[in-house]
Amino acid sequence: MARLQLKNVNKRWGSFVGVDNFDLDIADQEFLVLLGPSGCGKTTTMRMIAGLEEVSEGEIWLGDRMVNNLEPKDRDISMVFQSYGLYPNLTVYENIRFPLRVRLVPKEQHDEMVMRAARMVELEDFLDRRPAELSGGQRQRVALGRAIVRKPTVFLMDEPLSNLDAKLRVSTRAQIKNLQSKLKTTTVYVTHDQIEAMTLADRVVVMNKGRIQQVGTPTEIYDTPANVFVASFIGSPAMNLVQGRLEKGVFQGQGIRVIGLRADKSGNVTLGFRAEDAEIVKTDGNISAPIYSIELLGEASMVTWRLGGALVSVRANKGFRAEIEDVVQADIPADACHLFDTETGERL
Amino acid sequence: MPHKVFLSFLWPSLIVMILFIALPIVSVVYQSLHVEHEQIMIVGETCGPFGCTEEVSVDAEAMGKLREEKPAGRFNGLGTYFNESHLATDEIAEIFATSADFREFRNRVMNLPFYNALIFTVSYTLIVTPLVMLVGFIIAIVVNMVPRLFKGPVIFFSLLPMIVTPLIGSLVLFWMIDSRGVIGASLQVLFADPTLSLKASPTLTWVTLFTYGVWHSAPFAFVVFYAGLQTVPQDTMESAMVDGANRWERIRFVTIPHLMPLAIFVALMQLMDNFRVFEPIIGFAASASASSLSYLIFNDLRISNTPLFGSAAATSMLTIFGIIILLLPVLRQNWREFNRKS
Amino acid sequence: MSNPAEKRPLPLKALAISIVLIWIIIAAFPFLWTMWGSFKVEGDFFSRSDWMNAVTGPLTQEKHGSTFTMEGYEGAWIEREFYRAVINTAIVTVSVVAVSLTLGTLGGYALARSGYKYSFWLLMMALVFRAMPGVTLISGYMLPFFELNIWGYLPTAIIVLVAMNQPFTLWMLHSFFKSIPRDLDEAALVDGCSRFQAFRLAIIPVMWPGVITTGLFSFLTAYNDFAVTSMLLSEQNLTMIPQINSFLGSSQEEGKVMYAVAAVVSSIVPLFVFIMIFQRRLVSGLTAGAVKG
Structure with missing residues (x-):
């Protein structure tokens, strides 16, 4: 159990910057999720914590130890890999026992520890099988079992659910959340799936191109995205973003006009709002344009316009019907709008 | 992986490669700049019943001592490179000045050992390589058509000419093309010429060696192309059919483009392998009418008691130079790709 | 269907x-x-x-x-003592395969897991050595070996064969180890292994297919070699192929060509068996270079 600190950590390969000045303090027992698209540096950051990648600059502290120069085996961590990294020649039991064996834990404790871990991940019935004889979900649980068989200071999980099918992902997600709260171990979890991030995290770190974009609780990240990137990355469907001009509290873009916004800023801005915050109206809408498409989702309909270069979607109730090219209007409440500087992408 | 750990895994291989690859190359360079000692002559008197005569002989003792002091011989600079058994610049100039026409020029150049070997090596490489690819491709296409049942045995027998080392493979053929062997005798009947011998004329010897080369290497091209045929994208094939391509057009526009990268690989391997042609010349006892760069080196070194180290080393250097020229486009392309990736 | x-x-x-x-x-x-x-x-x-x-x-x-x-x-076998050459060949091939695979698996693993771009230079080296006729290097060996008095012995030929083939061996094993997911040995590292332990416990149990394929090619190099063995071995240490070549000179004159024919067949038969057993692996090994190249 320990707090984990990354102090201005950098990773460079030649002139390529993998992780740029990552600075974060992770509290004891916290469940931290690193979220971002592929190539954003999240996995590299985790691998540096694990010691699988050298740190180019900066310091990593685990509890009160600076671990930069420690081998992975000396860092007292455990990790779940994306493709699990199970030893194909060993049985499930042997796989889970492996860390105990190489760490020279006294033999007589092995059985009890392995059985406890196996029980927690519900694998008691499969202990004699080899990984090749298991389903994807079972393999994933073996990897989890191997991680929790000892009490490491930190759990690292690298996209552990990405190889599972959608249904299994939901149940395993719940299981991971449950395990973490029982074991009370600091956890760093890497994913590109924003729903996993939202459901699991105490705090989410959104990364892009090697930089931290925003750190916050899932609610903060969803409600007040710090910049255009976070706004477009979080939420499904992604936040609508339209470019235009803000003048005296009035936003004017192609086919869209919103009034009652903050009056202290003006200039080229990007207006953002979520599809579910707007509604279809008959008259006086902020948007009034021929629609580009209409999709029936079952519980609702999604109406889409093409405004300037951007596609803008609004959720309509499920009875709503219109033909493509019909002019439809939508109302966007001013308090549901987010404003970003078009130049920098930062939130205003 | 930190450098220290990396080295701790790699050092055994590194040491072996430095000792037995890097140093020998240095040694080749060094030796190529030296040449055997001049004979030290000694004048002795042999006295017989009819008085004494002066006799000049090699001073074995002094030579031995000299060899021990300087085993590589005396320094000769680039002399060996330009002497008559290598680049032969003087001879070429002379031949160029005195030859009446191109024919004579060519014939006289062909009599110079290095050029003879170079020309054979280059023609062997340039003729055998495309033939190998063509034959291999045809075999791959037809084997792909026959029922699955045959494929295992076909591949088994196809591998034989390639796996058996060239010396043995060429010996086996050599015995068969002997005028008393099955192929030689059949050819005599076929051409109704009882004196026909593939060994007699230089041209026929060259043809025999080229044929052997194709026989030896075609299996490699076949195996690679055959593996490639198994991965021809079925979607593209089917869409070509839907688009109305006939059998030949499907080969031309789907199969061949798919095999292109493999063809480049085969061509590269074949260029390299054929450039060092050597053992067939021994197996076919063809050294009288054909010789290759490798064979020249081998021959210099084989001279018992006094191997011509300097001469062999110079030919080696020239050969390495030739290979670098041959590989330059490939190396350059790899270098570009490497730079693009990193 | x-x-x-x-x-x-x-x-x-x-x-x-x-x-x-x-x-x-x-x-x-x-x-x-x-x-x-x-x-x-x-x-x-x-x-x-x-x-x-x-x-x-x-x-x-x-x-x-x-x-x-x-x-x-x-x-061939009794009168001309071809069995000696067979024994020598057995010694040479077994040693070459064992040594080059031992060195090669260690080196190939390191190259596959190193983040640095050594592999490019390795590929270039493997390419150049694939292209270089063995004889060119041999002219570099002979004189130093005479001077050091190590010419003519089996171990000398073995180590030379290993060295000349090592760039290729390393390259093949390196691309094979690359196909083993990194997760496997990294899991071992995190679980508490040193690099060597991870190699021993996590990699060695799963590396055999690639090692066997590479071994086949080492075997063929050693078994089929003529240039190195004929130049670097003394008369009584000759392996099969150069021995057959030296038969040719003598037997042709004495009307004993059949000795050479018998010796040639003796050297081919093991290859027959070899192809029969390893056909699939050979084919996959031959094409592996093309796919990963």
Whole structure:
């Protein structure tokens, strides 16, 4: 159990910057999720914590130890890999026992520890099988079992659910959340799936191109995205973003006009709002344009316009019907709008 | 992986490669700049019943001592490179000045050992390589058509000419093309010429060696192309059919483009392998009418008691130079790709 | 399950089958012929009157009372002590395979897991050495080996063969280790292994397919080598291939070509067995270079 600190950590390969000045303090027992698209540096950051990648600059502290120069085996961590990294020649039991064996834990404790871990991940019935004889979900649980068989200071999980099918992902997600709260171990979890991030995290770190974009609780990240990137990355469907001009509290873009916004800023801005915050109206809408498409989702309909270069979607109730090219209007409440500087992408 | 750990895994291989690859190359360079000692002559008197005569002989003792002091011989600079058994610049100039026409020029150049070997090596490489690819491709296409049942045995027998080392493979053929062997005798009947011998004329010897080369290497091209045929994208094939391509057009526009990268690989391997042609010349006892760069080196070194180290080393250097020229486009392309990736 | 793409008119099929048959004959006939003929006397194998004699063996019948004779084999193996060459070949091939794989797996693993771009230089080296005739290096070996007094011995030839083949071995093993997911040994590292332990406990148990494939090629290099072994081994240490070559000179004159034929067949038979056992791996190894190249 320990707090984990990354102090201005950098990773460079030649002139390529993998992780740029990552600075974060992770509290004891916290469940931290690193979220971002592929190539954003999240996995590299985790691998540096694990010691699988050298740190180019900066310091990593685990509890009160600076671990930069420690081998992975000396860092007292455990990790779940994306493709699990199970030893194909060993049985499930042997796989889970492996860390105990190489760490020279006294033999007589092995059985009890392995059985406890196996029980927690519900694998008691499969202990004699080899990984090749298991389903994807079972393999994933073996990897989890191997991680929790000892009490490491930190759990690292690298996209552990990405190889599972959608249904299994939901149940395993719940299981991971449950395990973490029982074991009370600091956890760093890497994913590109924003729903996993939202459901699991105490705090989410959104990364892009090697930089931290925003750190916050899932609610903060969803409600007040710090910049255009976070706004477009979080939420499904992604936040609508339209470019235009803000003048005296009035936003004017192609086919869209919103009034009652903050009056202290003006200039080229990007207006953002979520599809579910707007509604279809008959008259006086902020948007009034021929629609580009209409999709029936079952519980609702999604109406889409093409405004300037951007596609803008609004959720309509499920009875709503219109033909493509019909002019439809939508109302966007001013308090549901987010404003970003078009130049920098930062939130205003 | 930190450098220290990396080295701790790699050092055994590194040491072996430095000792037995890097140093020998240095040694080749060094030796190529030296040449055997001049004979030290000694004048002795042999006295017989009819008085004494002066006799000049090699001073074995002094030579031995000299060899021990300087085993590589005396320094000769680039002399060996330009002497008559290598680049032969003087001879070429002379031949160029005195030859009446191109024919004579060519014939006289062909009599110079290095050029003879170079020309054979280059023609062997340039003729055998495309033939190998063509034959291999045809075999791959037809084997792909026959029922699955045959494929295992076909591949088994196809591998034989390639796996058996060239010396043995060429010996086996050599015995068969002997005028008393099955192929030689059949050819005599076929051409109704009882004196026909593939060994007699230089041209026929060259043809025999080229044929052997194709026989030896075609299996490699076949195996690679055959593996490639198994991965021809079925979607593209089917869409070509839907688009109305006939059998030949499907080969031309789907199969061949798919095999292109493999063809480049085969061509590269074949260029390299054929450039060092050597053992067939021994197996076919063809050294009288054909010789290759490798064979020249081998021959210099084989001279018992006094191997011509300097001469062999110079030919080696020239050969390495030739290979670098041959590989330059490939190396350059790899270098570009490497730079693009990193 | 009839796929229209695989439907072919009958004449085309017939043509394909006949080309395949012709190829099989071209590829295999010389070997089968020589094997058969090695049990005949010279007068039959090299018959002046009729090549059919090599099949039926009338002179063999006349001389030995049977159409088959072991004369050539007896002459080669016993009289000329070919068994020595066989033993030497066994020593050389086994050692070369063992040494180059031991060094190669360690080195290849390190190259596959190193983040730095050594692999490019390795590829270039493997390429250049693949292209360089073995003889060019041999001229560099001879003189130093004479001076150091290590010329002529089996260990010398073994280490030279290992070295000359090492860039290729490393390259093949390196691309094979790359295909083993990193997760496996990294999991071992996190679980508490040092690099060597991770290699031993996590990688060695799963690396055998690639090591065997690479080993096949090391075996072939050592078994088939002529240049190195003929130049670097003394007369009594010669392996099979150079030994056969030295038979040629002497036996041709003495009218004992059949000794050489028997020796040649003796050296081919193990390869027959070898291909039979490892056909699949050989093919996959040959094409691996093309795919990953």
